[in-house]
Amino acid sequence: MTDRIDTSVAHPARRYDYWLGGKDNFQADRDSGDQIAKLYPGIRTAAVENRRFLRRAVTYLTREAGIRQFLDIGTGIPTADNTHEVAQRIAPDARIVYVDNDPIVLAHARALLRSSKEGRTAYLDADLRDPDRILADADLRDTLDLTRPVGLMLIAVLHFVTDEEEPYAIVRRLLDALPPGSHLALSHGTLDFIPPEVKAAAAASGMRSDMYGRTRDEVARFLDGLEIVEPGIVAVPEWRGEEEPAPRPAPGEVSVYGAVARKP
Structure with a gap:
């Protein structure tokens, strides 16, 4: 597995770990994270609030x-x-299947994500862009009963999938494989709350991002046909965050939408 780890190229999972104050990252991840933080100073707050969501x-x-x-x-x-x-x-007794395409994540997962005795966890080395491979995996089928409701967690991952990679079709394929009563929980980066001058500075910097921020309407498309749970599609600090430490960040400090919806 170690021969797949390229430490010279930033990876979203390791960069996210850096923003959260973790130690499982490399110089390329830190450099990329610092570059983004210069343009979007709230990015570390966004990472923390996304985790709380x-x-x-x-x-x-x-x-x-x-x-x-x-x-x-x-x-x-x-x-x-x-x-x-x-x-x-x-x-x-809850059962969880984790999926990621970074071998470092999988190595840590197998070492640290220990299930309770009553429940079960499994870890798949796969990519969101290949939903059929995920759904057909023997470990997934052995861990989850896809005739019973499943919570599909797509947390801060869809904004790495470009329109050309058909993210809406990917989500639909996953949901189609799950029975009624299943739920989708997602969070997604957006530029809706970013001031125009910050957007202009980012464009002028020439910095290339691997994140594709979508509008609220574009995020809502992922939930087509589902019953959206209150309070709807909102900035992640506003999704049932009343008991979190005050003061709560404003949407512009986070720029991440969150939502939960039920498959009827």
């Missing part, structure tokens, strides 16, 4: 929606309050 979304899905199975694609490097930790604190 994941915790609240999993809590809602487990406690209120009764979900006991999760498919978490774009897992990222393990940190506090991973999906299985949050879910199994409420329902020890």
